[in-house]
Amino acid sequence: MIDLAGIVPPVATPFTADGDVDTASLERLCAFLLDAGVDGLFAGGSTGEIALLTDGQRDTVVRTVVGTAAGQVPVLVGAVDTGTRRVIDHARRAETLGADAVVVTAPFYVGVHPDEVTAHYRLVHDSIGVPVVAYDIPSAVHTGLPASSLAELAQSRHIAAVKDSSGDLSAFRRVLRLTEGTGLRVLTGSELLCDLALGLGAHGAVPGLGNVDPDGYVRLAAAAFTGDAETATAEQERLVELFDITSVADRSRVGPSAVALGAFKTALYLRGVIDHPAAAAPLRPLDEAETDRIRDLLTRAGLGVVR
Template sequence: MTQRTFIRPLQGIIPPMITPLLGENELDIPGIENMVSHLLRGGVHGIFVLGTTGECTNISYGLRRDLIRKTCEMVQGRVPVLVGITDTSVEESISLAQAAQAAGADAVVAAPPYYFGLGQPELEVYFRRLADALPLPLFLYNMPSHTKTMISQEVVMKLSEHDNIYGLKDSSANAVYFNSMVYALRNRSDFSLLVGPEEMMAASVLMGGHGGVSGGANMFPGLYVDLYQAAKDRDMEKVLELQEMAMEISANIYNLGTYGSSYLKGLKAAVSSLGLCDGYVASPMESFPDDQKRMIAQKVRSLKAFKFYGAGAKNINPEYFK
């Protein structure tokens, strides 16, 4: 398959799409179709599958490949598709990247291997070797809360010179780190700096970042696209109005219970309540019980974002209100 190219730096809202599942080893195919259509209707600038929000480490390699194929088939080149290839095995990462290339994806994303804590020199060598071997462009993924390893600014700067490394997705939630990267790379118009936590997305764009990998865009893609554009246009009145909606989502949907996975449980329950897909969460995590799903569904209905951006989804699932 002929590989497409995309304009650098990649910028805008690139949602980390949830992985719609019906069971431990069964994709929700209508759910994938609904999700892709929903995101594209919302005006997103790309789609990222098999990220943390996509439960990348919890589903089988077979399902990962099926998800990549189905997503690329649905997107049909309308926006870039990025594929997470994070693994503890270099060969498995390369194999998944090859599957992504065959399916028509545009780039891959990799965090540091997540078992042994690597030193910074080892990280640099690892990512260089990976980038050399990959058939697609690589975006670095800084996710220290899950990998135990922070990719230092020095290492990012060195790796940014590699011809096959196109950008950094930073999910450290460290604003000083991100703004330091923006400053250090201020003269590199081809290298993307994308932020993970959606609560920081607008601020990061105002400081010179290129956009966000915003999980809430699974629910209301138009909100985050509009917030990104308002920040890019320096329309502060609009930024403040939309940022309040984004923070309301964060406060009400991602913090139910004391689970380390509350964000994912809440997001999947919310997307399911919008009628977009089944809300099954892969083990070792579990979906919320029915009473908490109903609570999330009620919270979704009360959101300002639902009032202004909910029309892009299907009707709320009535089963949650029985």
Template structure:
């Protein structure tokens, strides 16, 4: 499948059992919900999918389960960034072997790196696999921001097809759109549900949504409204999505809240990797109640 970055991409949660193993039934139910809601591109093992915390064997089990359940026409992007180049290459090869359509790669975390080192990191990964590579900027997690100059250089590489920016900085985002516009194979996509409409209006072809795990129809409709030029309708849906975002970050332990909401909808268990906390029963009930109200079109 030729990888095209367009529309709404769902950043999948990773359904887990209490032993932190892949909840295979949960994976099937989650995919049925997400794909049934109109999503045709999935991002597994991203930040929402706890990629940095899962054991390699469980990552492999997840990819096998997801890929085997995907219908024709649904693309799979896999998060493969790591703390060093060789580790990231190993992850990318695992994703390739599992049948991924592309990999999305954070810069290495923990140590600070200059642009030259980061450029070598991405070029070596692109050289090691036959899949397209997507850059992933989320500097509050990694500590290394992908500079506009670096992104511009990497955007000239035909093996690198885009960047997901999750820094929530629209000035930076617009700068990337402008600096890379000459490279038609390269897409600048929004990584925050908060800024989907603003990004589509600015010219971005795609956005990554976490709320699409539990309410995929909302952001799919938002994108369609933007594509038709209905800014009023799109902004109305954006406000509704923002209400959902507020609920799933309420306790400051994302993605626990999102997985709790998914559990309340019968999609999977609420378990997240240790040392993520478990919400109290009172907090859980309130969160599920509020999510259900928003999905029903009511105010919280």
């Protein structure tokens, strides 16, 4: 098991102008997050563009994040692929490179039964020596993780935590209820409902927007954990306004992944954390007018802009 709690940002993956992993920018980003007081780092999540990285790029990202963290906080690593054996290969590689836990979705592309998903997690767990974090993201893999299955896996200790990106707060509440007393760490993946999730008893959050404003999410969590709901709500409201950066891109020109990832990376570029705002091919970058709009939103949120 792993005692995950607090703010664990899913680290963005910066690229050079040539499309290689920009390790210098990635090191700066990790240092930026650590300086803000985050409680862990998640390399190779959706915000890290895990589905678009080559195996070599995945290794580079993991090596860089693990090396920069240097044991200060746990490092979670995405082991995401279409089937169990492929996931096990990624998970073993991540373990070799120093991951403290691996984050695993349900299989996708192939249709699966809930019992097959449960077997998937058991097989991954039994094949590696680090804890498994279940990643519930039905918008990407088209298979939800039922609360009853998560409770079963938690009871048997095949999963140590779950990152819930379902967006279903009522289902999230049920997961918390059914897994109470099992030791399972329940983390929300929502940028916009952190105050509510933590108030319900969530152990932490994995917000993509936490790359852009980690200090805000750290303050939010600190307030929520001490029972200061008023401060947590006020911080959440400010972050909700900041999240408007993800509505800037022209959706007639770019797809939904480029809308969000482009916003996060452009904000990090404008804040001077990374050198290039580009996402992995085939995702398009934001244009000049969209960049200007994000600059305005960052300034309104009280965040420093250097470009």
